[in-house]
Amino acid sequence: MSAEGQHDVTSGAGLSRRRVVLEAIRLADNEGVDGLSMRRLAGALGAGAMSLYHYVKSKDELLDAMIDLVFEEIDLPPEDVDWQAAMRRRSESARQVLARHRWAIGLMDARTSPGPAHLHHREAVTACLRRAGFPVLMATHANWLLDSYVYGFALQEASLPFDSADQLADIVEDVYLPQLPPDQFPYLNESAAALVAAGYDPADEFGFGLELILAALDPLRTRPDEAAAGR
Amino acid sequence: MSAEGQHDVTSGAGLSRRRVVLEAIRLADNEGVDGLSMRRLAGALGAGAMSLYHYVKSKDELLDAMIDLVFEEIDLPPEDVDWQAAMRRRSESARQVLARHRWAIGLMDARTSPGPAHLHHREAVTACLRRAGFPVLMATHANWLLDSYVYGFALQEASLPFDSADQLADIVEDVYLPQLPPDQFPYLNESAAALVAAGYDPADEFGFGLELILAALDPLRTRPDEAAAGR
DNA sequence: TCGTACACTGTACGTCGTACGCTGTACTAT
DNA sequence: ATAGTACAGCGTACGACGTACAGTGTACGA
Structure with a gap:
C-alpha cells in the first residue's frame, strides 16, 4: 500500500x-x-x-555488481581494424569510463573475482591479441602490460585535484609550489614551471605511454595480423 | 592510571x-x-x-599518514648507477612494498595530496630522469608512464586471489575454468591452459613490462646519462 | 600551594550494515 | 469462494562505526 x-x-x-x-x-x-x-x-x-x-545479497555484492556494470561501459576492441587501433580504442574507452566513475578504480583492488562483463572484455582483448599474431604467453604479457598502464593511469588521474588544463596552472601556483621549497625540490620546481609554461594538459598524457607501449609490443608478434590483413 | x-x-x-x-x-x-x-x-x-x-585530526588524516609511511618504505632510485638500473630498483621496490600493503593502492585514488615522502620520492625520480638526459617534458612523460605501470600492476596483483605459482594451478582449475565455458571463452581457456602448463608465476610478470618500457624510453633521451658516465 | 598545560578518556549522538520477522498482494489448486 | 504459497517490500533492533564534547588525573613552573 x-x-x-x-x-x-x-x-x-x-x-x-x-x-x-x-x-x-x-x-x-x-x-x-x-x-x-x-x-x-x-x-x-x-x-x-x-x-x-x-x-x-550484501553491500559487498552491490559493489561487485557496480564494478561489473562499469566494465560493461568500456568499448570492446573492434574486430575489423588492426590490433593497435583496436587496443587504442578500448584503452581510451577504459580511461574515459574510469574517469567518469572515479570511485571504481579504488574498489577494484579489494574485490577479487572478475564478474561477467570483465570476463567478456578480457576474452575479447585476448582474442584480439592472439589474432594479431601474439603467441599465447606473449598475449598474456601484453594483456598485463596494457591493463597495468590503463589502470595505473586512471588511478593517478583520479587522485589529481583538478580536471582540466585551466585549473592546472592555478593549482600548481596555489597549492603545489608553496609546498616545494626550490632548494629542496629543484627538479619538481623545474617541472612545474615547464608544465605551466607549455599549457600542459594531463588529458593528453595518456596517449604518450599508450603509443609507446603499442609500438614496443608490435615486433613481438610472430604472425601477421588477421584483422589488418583480411576482411 | x-x-x-x-x-x-x-x-x-x-x-x-x-x-x-x-x-x-x-x-x-x-x-x-x-x-x-x-x-x-x-x-x-x-x-x-x-x-x-x-x-x-581525523581518520582520513590517519589514512593519509599511513600512505605516506608506505611511500617511505620504497627505495629511492640510487644515484650511482645508470638510469635504467635506478628505475628498475625503485620500481621493483615499489611493487614489493605495495604488495606487502595490499590496502594502500586502493586508498590512493581518494586522497589527493601527496605527502612529504611521496614528494621526496617524486623529486628523486625526476632528478634521476633529468640527469639521465631526458628533456623536462619528456621526463614528465616517463614519470607518468612508469608510475602508471607500477601502480596498475600493483592494483592487478592485489586483486589476484592467490600469492604464488603453486596456488595458480589450483585456483585456475577450481574457480576460474568452471566459470568459463570453452565455447564462449575459447581464448581465455587457451590462456589458462598455457599458463598452468608453463608453470606461470605472476611474480615474474612485472619484469616484462618494466623492461619493455625502459628500453622504449631510452632513445628518447637527448644527452648521455651523467650517472652512467661519470662518478 | 596554586595554576596551568598536557595526555588521555568516558559518554553520547548520529549513521552505518544487516538479521529477523512481519505485512500485503498475486496467483494457483482445490 | 477458499486456502495455500510465493513474492516484494518494510519496520524494528543490534552492534559497530567516526567523532564532538566535556571531563579527568598528572607534571611542572611560580
Whole structure:
C-alpha cells in the first residue's frame, strides 16, 4: 500500500537488480563512494533500506555488481581494424569510463573475482591479441602490460585535484609550489614551471605511454595480423 | 592510571603519532583496511579511542599518514648507477612494498595530496630522469608512464586471489575454468591452459613490462646519462 | 600551594550494515 | 469462494562505526 505509489513516481516499474545497481552508480558518481549507503540508496529509489536485499545479497555484492556494470561501459576492441587501433580504442574507452566513475578504480583492488562483463572484455582483448599474431604467453604479457598502464593511469588521474588544463596552472601556483621549497625540490620546481609554461594538459598524457607501449609490443608478434590483413 | 601499565607492555614510551600510524599499518596489513577502526586501533595500542585524536585530526588524516609511511618504505632510485638500473630498483621496490600493503593502492585514488615522502620520492625520480638526459617534458612523460605501470600492476596483483605459482594451478582449475565455458571463452581457456602448463608465476610478470618500457624510453633521451658516465 | 598545560578518556549522538520477522498482494489448486 | 504459497517490500533492533564534547588525573613552573 505504500510501495505502489512510489514505483509510479520513480520510474513505472518496481525495483529491479539493474535499477538498484544503476542508481548506486549514479549516487557514487555524484556523492563519492563514501556517500553511498544502503539507506541513502533506498531513499533515492523511493524504497525502504531492507528492500534492496532482495536484489543484492550484501553491500559487498552491490559493489561487485557496480564494478561489473562499469566494465560493461568500456568499448570492446573492434574486430575489423588492426590490433593497435583496436587496443587504442578500448584503452581510451577504459580511461574515459574510469574517469567518469572515479570511485571504481579504488574498489577494484579489494574485490577479487572478475564478474561477467570483465570476463567478456578480457576474452575479447585476448582474442584480439592472439589474432594479431601474439603467441599465447606473449598475449598474456601484453594483456598485463596494457591493463597495468590503463589502470595505473586512471588511478593517478583520479587522485589529481583538478580536471582540466585551466585549473592546472592555478593549482600548481596555489597549492603545489608553496609546498616545494626550490632548494629542496629543484627538479619538481623545474617541472612545474615547464608544465605551466607549455599549457600542459594531463588529458593528453595518456596517449604518450599508450603509443609507446603499442609500438614496443608490435615486433613481438610472430604472425601477421588477421584483422589488418583480411576482411 | 590505566594507560601507564599498557605503555610499558607495548613499548616503553607513551603514544606518539608515529606509533599510532605504524600500528594502524600493521592492523591494516593483518586484518584488511575494513578491519581498521579507531576503536580497534586504540585497543591495540592499549589506549582509549579518543586518545588517537591527539595525534591525528581525523581518520582520513590517519589514512593519509599511513600512505605516506608506505611511500617511505620504497627505495629511492640510487644515484650511482645508470638510469635504467635506478628505475628498475625503485620500481621493483615499489611493487614489493605495495604488495606487502595490499590496502594502500586502493586508498590512493581518494586522497589527493601527496605527502612529504611521496614528494621526496617524486623529486628523486625526476632528478634521476633529468640527469639521465631526458628533456623536462619528456621526463614528465616517463614519470607518468612508469608510475602508471607500477601502480596498475600493483592494483592487478592485489586483486589476484592467490600469492604464488603453486596456488595458480589450483585456483585456475577450481574457480576460474568452471566459470568459463570453452565455447564462449575459447581464448581465455587457451590462456589458462598455457599458463598452468608453463608453470606461470605472476611474480615474474612485472619484469616484462618494466623492461619493455625502459628500453622504449631510452632513445628518447637527448644527452648521455651523467650517472652512467661519470662518478 | 596554586595554576596551568598536557595526555588521555568516558559518554553520547548520529549513521552505518544487516538479521529477523512481519505485512500485503498475486496467483494457483482445490 | 477458499486456502495455500510465493513474492516484494518494510519496520524494528543490534552492534559497530567516526567523532564532538566535556571531563579527568598528572607534571611542572611560580
